[in-house]
Amino acid sequence: MKRPELSVAVDLVVFTVRAHTLEVLLVRRGIQPYRGQWALPGGFVTTQESLEAAARRELAEETGLKGVYIEQLYxxxxxxxxxxxxxxxxxYLALVPAARARVKAGSDAAHAAFQPARQPPRLAFDHAVIVARAVERLGTKAEYSTLPLHLLKEPFTLSEVQEVYEVLLGRDLDKRNFRRKILALDALEETDVMRRDGAHRPARTFRLSASRPYLLKERGILFPF
Amino acid sequence: MKRPELSVAVDLVVFTVRAHTLEVLLVRRGIQPYRGQWALPGGFVTTQESLEAAARRELAEETGLKGVYIEQLYxxxxxxxxxxxxxxxxxYLALVPAARARVKAGSDAAHAAFQPARQPPRLAFDHAVIVARAVERLGTKAEYSTLPLHLLKEPFTLSEVQEVYEVLLGRDLDKRNFRRKILALDALEETDVMRRDGAHRPARTFRLSASRPYLLKERGILFPF
DNA sequence: CCAAAAGTGTTGGCGTTACACCCATGG
DNA sequence: CCATGGGTGTAACGCCAACACTTTTGG
Structure with a gap:
């Protein structure tokens, strides 16, 4: 049996939501091919590490972040x-809170940056296709899961939760209906600290509930009977 | 930049529904390691073919089937x-109609066979994990898509459609409600041939509609407003 | 006192579920 | 004529979408 040897790489689609916009982390390529063009962060998998470990290593190299939400995309x-x-x-698709979304200190200022994910600049390789698929996946999951909560730093307010859902879904949501629904999922737990922001009433804050720490899957819609 | 060379393989989870059971195609390994154990069909990717092409090539080698539904799993x-x-x-996950699910002629009788997918025999490598994930994915898609229709040979009856959904979902469905819903999706088109089976009224038959040839995605359930 | 965001309930409509009997055929 | 699966309608219920005003704070 023949076993051709190929190179295996991981590429990262790191999302954040900032200023009511979905943004993706891009790096400027320093070498050929596509030198000077924007591309997804990534690199080759070494022989001793798992695929997810390679993805987390690359993520840490670019942003210094660890322990964020990550899932295999395609x-x-x-x-x-x-x-x-x-x-x-x-x-891999990764979600980082905007408050933590900093390009690693020491990098060249022009080396890496978060940019609009829905209208990215021209990208190297087939990375435009990869970004498009990641945006689609995230939008789909916003329809039926609490995955978008990983775009927020704890503790967060309900208005912040609503904002990320609105950005991912691309439409405005009714405040009262949204709050009733997201709380009914029993995925949030209230903290005892209030967020004092400006000249207005302080907001309650929440974190992911310990019993529903992550994504929440609900029944489908086609055959609920 | 280092570029370690790794082997890349494709493995196939080929499903069919027969006798009200979800079955998966397994092959008996003829060489070490795991010689004599059941495993998923698969093989190494050659340097000139795409991943999906490699998957389709392996599928054709084992079953002789071409043009069936296939999608990347994980x-x-x-x-x-x-x-x-x-x-x-x-x-890769593949769906084949039971009427076409034959192991390729010329193979050793004990070489390959369809076996229960939910209680498979002991499998080589991490293939039990792969099968479990494929079963889960197929069940999820049955909740909100017409993907299970690819498990049927055209033309098919509504009772056959209901059977595959019941097997994938693991529960019985109400006949009248099921028919109303599946027809409302506008994904089926009636043929002019009737299925005459036995001592009972003949059944209308259907095929996938040309305008909705494949999977159908519906809105999620969390934020339909 | 004004601006700005947080917070809160009710109702009408629609979609879903539950449910039982007649039809057409082969033997 | 009987057994077998095919085919069909309605009514009650529950869930969802729509909708506007009061509260609390900072300046």
Missing amino acids: TWGEPKRDPRGRVVTVA | TWGEPKRDPRGRVVTVA
Whole structure:
């Protein structure tokens, strides 16, 4: 049995929501091919680490962040997607709170930046396709899960929760209905600290409940009977 | 930049529904490691083919089938998942109609067979994990899509459609409600042939409608407002 | 006292579930 | 004529969408 050897890479689609916009982390390529163009952060998988470990390593190298939400997105492996040779890339989707979304100190200022995810600049390789798919996936999950909560730093207010859902869904939501629904999921737990912001009433704050720490799956809509 | 070379494989989870049971195609390994144990069909990706092409090639080699529904499932790449060395495998999920689900002629009778997908025999490598995830994914998609229709050979009857949904969802469905809903999706188109089976009234038959040929996504349930 | 965001309930409409009998055929 | 699966309608209920004003604070 033949076992051709290929290169395996991971690429990261790191999202954050800032100023009512969905943003993605991009890096400027310093080497050929596509030198000077924007691309997704990523790199080759070493022989001793798992795929997710490689993705987390790359994420830490660019942002210094650890312990954020990460999930595998899709694997691309067209023979000619990389002009250097055959590279199969496993793409990961990561969510980071805007308050933590800083490019790593010490990097060149022009080296990496968060940019609009829905109208990104011209990207290297097939990265535009990867970003588009990640945006679609995140939007879908916003419809039926609490995944978007990972875009917020705890503790957060209900208005902040509503903002991220509105950005991901691309439409405005009714405040009263939204609050009733998100609280009914029993995925949030109230903290005892209030957020004092400006010249207005302070807001209650919440964190992910310990019993429902992560994503929440609900029944589908086609056959609920 | 270092570019370690790894082996990349594809593995196939080929489902069919027969006798009110979800079944998966397994092959008996003829070589070490895990010689004699059941495993998923699959093989290494050659340097010139895409991942999906490799998956379709393996599927054709085992079953002779072409043009069936196939989608990428997930990629596994733990360093020690294969004792021979570092192998990253991209798993694909395929759906074949029971009427076409034959192991390729000329194969050893004991070489490959469809077996219960929810209680499979002991499997080689991490294939039990892969099968479990595929079963879960198929069940989820049955909740909100018409994907299960690809488990049927056209033309099919509404009773056959209901049967595959019941098997995937693991519960019985109400006949009148089911028919109203599945027809309301506008994904089926009636043919002019009737199915005459036995000592009972003949059934109307349907095929996937040309305008809704494939999977159908519906709105989520969390924020439909 | 004014601006700004937080917080809070009710009702009408629609979609979903529950449910039982007649039809067409082959033997 | 009987057994077998195919085919069909309605009514009660529950859930969801729509909708506007009061509260609390800072300046």
